[in-house]
Amino acid sequence: MTTxxxxxxxxxxxxxxxxxxxxxxxxxxxxxxxxAVVLMPEMPGISPxxxxxxxxxxxxxxxxxxxxxxxxxxAYPLAEAFETVVRRACVSAEFRAFAGGGTSPVVAWLRGxxxxxxxxxxxxxxxxxxxxxxxxxxxxxxxxxxxxxxxxNHPSLPLDDPGGLEISAEDAAAxxxxxxxxxxKVLGYRFDNDTWCTGRRFAAxxxxxxxxxxxxxxxxxxxxxxxxxxxxxxxxxxxSVVTAHxxxxxxxxxxxxxxxxxxxxxDRLGGRASGREL
Numbered sequence: 001m002t003t004x005x006x007x008x009x010x011x012x013x014x015x016x017x018x019x020x021x022x023x024x025x026x027x028x029x030x031x032x033x034x035x036a037v038v039l040m041p042e043m044p045g046i047s048p049x050x051x052x053x054x055x056x057x058x059x060x061x062x063x064x065x066x067x068x069x070x071x072x073x074x075a076y077p078l079a080e081a082f083e084t085v086v087r088r089a090c091v092s093a094e095f096r097a098f099a100g101g102g103t104s105p106v107v108a109w110l111r112g113x114x115x116x117x118x119x120x121x122x123x124x125x126x127x128x129x130x131x132x133x134x135x136x137x138x139x140x141x142x143x144x145x146x147x148x149x150x151x152x153n154h155p156s157l158p159l160d161d162p163g164g165l166e167i168s169a170e171d172a173a174a175x176x177x178x179x180x181x182x183x184x185k186v187l188g189y190r191f192d193n194d195t196w197c198t199g200r201r202f203a204a205x206x207x208x209x210x211x212x213x214x215x216x217x218x219x220x221x222x223x224x225x226x227x228x229x230x231x232x233x234x235x236x237x238x239x240s241v242v243t244a245h246x247x248x249x250x251x252x253x254x255x256x257x258x259x260x261x262x263x264x265x266x267d268r269l270g271g272r273a274s275g276r277e278l
Contacts, residue, residue: 009048009074013055014066021112027068028113032058035123035269037149038065038114038141042132042240043089043156044081044230045071049243050131053258057129060262062269063121067113069094069106069134077230077244086234089133090159097133099161102168103140110137111144118146125149127265131243132156135197136166139205142184143174149268151261152188152205154197154239163200165208172208179212186213187264189257191238191245193220216260222253 014029029046037057041050046068058064070092071085090097094106114126125148130138135155142150157166165172178184186209190197202215223238223245231244238245242261246254 007048008076009046009051011046011051011074014051014064019067019113019116021109021116024109026109027073029054029066029068029073030063031055031066032061032063034061034063034121035126035265036065036114036117036121037062037127037129037265037269038067038110038117038147039129040067040110040131040134040137041069041071042134042153042243043070044077044085045069045075046073047075047077047228047243049077049228049240049246053242053246056258057262057265060266062127062265063117065113065117067110077228079229079233081230082234095133095157096166097157097159099158099164101158101166103171104137104157104166107137107140110141111147114141114144114146123270125269127151127269129153129261129265130155132196132240139165139175139186140167140171142178142186143171148182148184149265150184150186151264152186153241153261154190154194155188155201156196156239159196162195162198163204165201165204176208179209184212185264185268187261188213188215189241189261190215190217191220191223191241192217193237194239195237196235196239216257218253218257222247224254 014031096104127149128138128141129151138150220238227244
């Protein structure tokens with residue numbers, strides 16, 4: 001399914017479900033078959049570009065679970081979303097947007113979603129893909145044993161500490177222990193000139209995870225030069241590697257990153273190869 005840039009994505013090729021974990025209910029869009037991948041939206045929500053990435057993952061042989069965590073589902077990202085979505089999320093009790101806040105409470109719900117997805121889809125485990133505001137959630141979701149393929153894309157939290165990680169000290173120690181115990185691998189992406197996800201943040205991941213963290217850096221000049229208004233006017237730099245700043249052209253660095261993520265998920269979870277060279 002394709003959508004015209006500037007228009008809302010109706011998400012009609014996804015099943016809209018209400019999922020409850022510990023008496024907290026959220027909308028989740030589900031599509032595909034095969035091992036499960038929980039794909040978390042970036043700010044300001046499940047945009048057409050986020051849904052497009054979800055469809056690529058689905059078409060590679062996975063069941064995609066796309067939870068609605070903020071914003072208007074399917075909306076094209078306009079600059080106005082900074083006031084209506086971002087500010088609200090930053091003060092929400094579910095998220096820890098600033099340094100010292102530790103792990104965002106919403107991650108407990110996301111771990112429950114991963115358990116449910118694994119029970120429904122089977123396979124060796126579940127993939128977790130975070131984007132921007134939810135980028136580091138993929139790492140802290142790995143405290144759920146079912147999560148075996150975490151991908152942290154341009155993680156932006158904490159917003160006020162470019163060298164920090166959005167994780168409590170206790171959770172950081174538990175993740176590091178799982179790396180040693182289970183051989184967990186974590187894949188990450190950023191642009192080299194991204195001011196929201198800096199080289200200092202990737203250095204913090206390497207300090208925590210060692211060689212288990214595969215942090216890949218793309219040149220900023222490779223980013224799509226015509227992203228939606230939210231990314232052009234609010235984000236203001238190359239940031240969203242596989243969504244708003246992706247260039248869907250064979251051999252392009254961002255398209256290669258997309259295919260590398262799908263290859264990582266396939267290697268860890270199974271699934272069938274899509275028509276692309278992985």
